[in-house]
Amino acid sequence: MTVLVTMAETVPNREIAEVVGIARGNVVRARNVGHDVVAALRLLVGGEVSEYTKLIAEAREQALDRMTAHAQSLGADAVVSMRITTSTIMQGAAEILVYGTAVRLK
Template sequence: MNHILVFTSEQVAGKQISQHLGLVRGNVIRSRHLGKDILAVFRMIIGGEISEYTKLMAESREQAIDRMVDEARELGADAIVDVRFTTSMIARGAAELLVFGTAVKFEANN
């Protein structure tokens, strides 16, 4: 299984892009958990990081990235450039996290 590099920039230092394979994306829709919401409300009252939500978002980002990378791998990409994240509310208590970028191939001598 080839390793896909992921970059937020349009270009990659030391690499020449030979082919743009197209848009790749990964998304995940997550809802909050009632038990975690209760803890979060308590933390909002006393202040501090809401670690339950931090963990939920970190897991969601990783899952979305994994899905995007899988899509790029199916196209035979070497990397994904110009990667961006976006979120949107789907329903009360549920949100989508979407990551997208452009799958590319590098010149063989790079």
């Protein structure tokens, strides 16, 4: 079963029958030494630090996958009002949290 995910408060052309709870997924990722060396060199010459861009993109997708799995376990058809937030856990490690309202659709 596919869970629809939207940042909107509703699903177009669908009616929400029931709110089943808050669906959430998170992941904490840490940098690694190899990426840090390359990133330090990029700081000298400028430009995007693609190693960190890739790391955060992977973490975001993993957190989103965990949220949709949580929504499925709640019996939801969709997640509305989805949001993504980040926080620093410690130097070199960050949390990505994805959350939203899990709902059943008519």
